[in-house]
Amino acid sequence: EAQVTQNPRYLITVTGKKLTVTCSQNMNHEYMSWYRQDPGLGLRQIYYSMNVEVTDKGDVPEGYKVSRKEKRNFPLILESPSPNQTSLYFCASSLEATYEQYFGPGTRLTVT
Amino acid sequence: GENVEQHPSTLSVQEGDSAVIKCTYSDSASNYFPWYKQELGKRPQLIIDIRSNVGEKKDQRIAVTLNKTAKHFSLHITETQPEDSAVYFCAARGYTGTASKLTFGTGTRLQVTL
Numbered sequence: 001e002a003q004v005t006q007n008p009r010y011l012i013t014v015t016g017k018k019l020t021v022t023c024s025q026n027m028n029h030e031y032m033s034w035y036r037q038d039p040g041l042g043l044r045q046i047y048y049s050m051n052v053e054v055t056d057k058g059d060v061p062e063g064y065k066v067s068r069k070e071k072r073n074f075p076l077i078l079e080s081p082s083p084n085q086t087s088l089y090f091c092a093s094s095l096e097a098t099y100e101q102y103f104g105p106g107t108r109l110t111v112t
Numbered sequence: 113g114e115n116v117e118q119h120p121s122t123l124s125v126q127e128g129d130s131a132v133i134k135c136t137y138s139d140s141a142s143n144y145f146p147w148y149k150q151e152l153g154k155r156p157q158l159i160i161d162i163r164s165n166v167g168e169k170k171d172q173r174i175a176v177t178l179n180k181t182a183k184h185f186s187l188h189i190t191e192t193q194p195e196d197s198a199v200y201f202c203a204a205r206g207y208t209g210t211a212s213k214l215t216f217g218t219g220t221r222l223q224v225t226l
Binding site: 035 | 121146148155156157161205212214215
């Protein structure tokens with residue numbers, strides 16, 4: 001089954017404790033992306049990757065890191081989480097930027 | 113960078129009526145404009161998209177129009193049904209050199225009442 005998976009689905013952590021949210025797709029897509037969703041602000045792109053080893057900043061990259069060492073995986077790293085990073089995070093993948101994006105199920109992160 | 117504005121933020125229509133959601137974008141180089149639907153507690157899913165070489169696209173009860181001169185695009189849903197109730201997001205793909213970002217609007221919550 002073609003899908004995008006994210007783990008964990010729910011995470012409660014404390015300020016400053018490094019965490020990684022994993023994202024994996026099995027559709028051989030080149031374009032992968034991370035978004036955060038906050039009430040009233042819609043979906044905001046954090047980082048995106050057009051291919052292996054090619055990543056670029058989206059609209060809200062501060063406080064986040066990503067890597068794309070393999071085509072299928074695109075982890076999101078928060079090295080020192082802060083409460084303002086409490087949000088719902090979605091990973092997405094597509095054949096390339098102008099094709100349908102397939103979203104993962106979302107990760108709800110709470111930073112206390 | 114690209115800026116996408118979406119209106120209205122909430123929209124309530126009666127079943128069977130039409131719904132229109134409008135978006136404007138700022139980057140004249142943007143060439144791809146998708147619309148996503150997000151039902152409560154679920155992930156966004158693409159419902160229709162349009163590229164800059166096309167002015168209108170239809171898929172059953174859903175249509176999207178694009179006006180490149182005015183830099184705005186709209187989603188039209190005809191004969192609305194309760195299952196159309198959801199949050200709808202427009203987006204625009206802008207260019208930053210050779211890279212590309214996808215910028216979303218802030219969403220429209222559509223409620224279809226019986």
